Amino acid sequence: KPAEVATPKRTQDIIKRHGFSFKKSLGQNFLIDSNILRKIVAAAGLDKSKGALEIGPGIGALTQHLAEEAAVVTAVEIDERLIPILGEVLSDYDNVEIVHGDVLGLDLHELFRRRYADVTGVSVVANLPYYVTTPILMKLLEDKLPLEHIVVMIQKEVAERMAASPGSKAYGSLSVAVQYYCEPELVCIVPHTVFIPQPNVDSAVIKLSLRKVPAVQTPDEAFFFRTVQASFAQRRKTLWNNLQSWIGKDKRELLERAMTQSGIDPIRRGETLSLDEFAKLSFALYEAGI
Numbered sequence: 534k535p536a537e538v539a540t541p542k543r544t545q546d547i548i549k550r551h552g553f554s555f556k557k558s559l560g561q562n563f564l565i566d567s568n569i570l571r572k573i574v575a576a577a578g579l580d581k582s583k584g585a586l587e588i589g590p591g592i593g594a595l596t597q598h599l600a601e602e603a604a605v606v607t608a609v610e611i612d613e614r615l616i617p618i619l620g621e622v623l624s625d626y627d628n629v630e631i632v633h634g635d636v637l638g639l640d641l642h643e644l645f646r647r648r649y650a651d652v653t654g655v656s657v658v659a660n661l662p663y664y665v666t667t668p669i670l671m672k673l674l675e676d677k678l679p680l681e682h683i684v685v686m687i688q689k690e691v692a693e694r695m696a697a698s699p700g701s702k703a704y705g706s707l708s709v710a711v712q713y714y715c716e717p718e719l720v721c722i723v724p725h726t727v728f729i730p731q732p733n734v735d736s737a738v739i740k741l742s743l744r745k746v747p748a749v750q751t752p753d754e755a756f757f758f759r760t761v762q763a764s765f766a767q768r769r770k771t772l773w774n775n776l777q778s779w780i781g782k783d784k785r786e787l788l789e790r791a792m793t794q795s796g797i798d799p800i801r802r803g804e805t806l807s808l809d810e811f812a813k814l815s816f817a818l819y820e821a822g823i
């Protein structure tokens with residue numbers, strides 16, 4: 534079995550030998566603790582019938598574990614300096630393909646057709662670059678890729694926002710968007726010491742299990758999310774004030790009728806509404822012709 538990449542010594546050796554220097558702007562914090570890697574991979578429930586997609590393999594610490602557990606692994610890395618390093622570190626695995634590119638610009642459906650035609654399910658497993666966590670996750674969800682789970686290391690505060698319940702401080706449009714598509718589960722909180730270099734924020738592993746159908750029915754998905762955005766526009770304002778700023782004061786009567794129709798008290802704040810209530814609200818606004 535090839536040697537573990539995720540030890541402080543092996544990581545330092547690889548980095549030195551290749552003269553690699555970390556780029557903070559690419560969110561490069563590499564994992565050097567194999568226990569954490571095992572936890573991440575276990576949460577994804579992989580086996581030799583499954584595929585894994587990794588975003589940002591770095592020098593291959595997690596990729597190696599995925600290659601051991603899954604049938605097919607694809608890892609997308611933006612930093613071209615890492616491509617030859619990955620080629621060397623992962624040379625013993627014939628089930629891994631490294632794709633050089635920005636995941637945000639990739640046609641992932643094409644990649645899925647090419648790589649995962651013969652597997653029984655695909656999960657995203659990654660230690661994400663923190664500067665683009667939300668855009669990456671939203672792309673995965675909005676592209677409606679056929680995914681089973683998304684298991685990712687992210688900033689702890691962002692993980693808490695994704696899993697937050699209505700009425701809590703962390704609850705916002707990100708919570709609604711994630712929970713619309715997935716069931717979130719906080720897997721573990723991770724100390725700084727498992728990375729080099731150490732990030733200056735706390736980290737957590739979150740597992741998002743994709744729902745077969747979205748959590749709620751909506752009149753129109755884009756309209757539903759616009760309603761949610763508008764309701765959270767200014768957190769200290771009431772639902773009524775936020776919705777009026779969106780819709781316009783001239784449509785006051787329409788808004789009044791829609792609010793009555795929805796059965797939701799307009800003096801509540803957006804942050805107290807459940808997904809069901811946002812769905813009701815968006816139906817009422819939609820049907821009122823707003």
Ligand code: SAM
Nearest residue numbers: 559562563564589590591611612635636660662
């Ligand atoms: N998986 C490795 C590990 O756990 O040690 C590295 C994780 S590091 C937090 C994030 C990685 O994502 C870096 O290798 C970085 O170069 C890469 N990256 C940053 N932005 C990216 C993007 N837009 N597309 C693909 N990879 C990206």
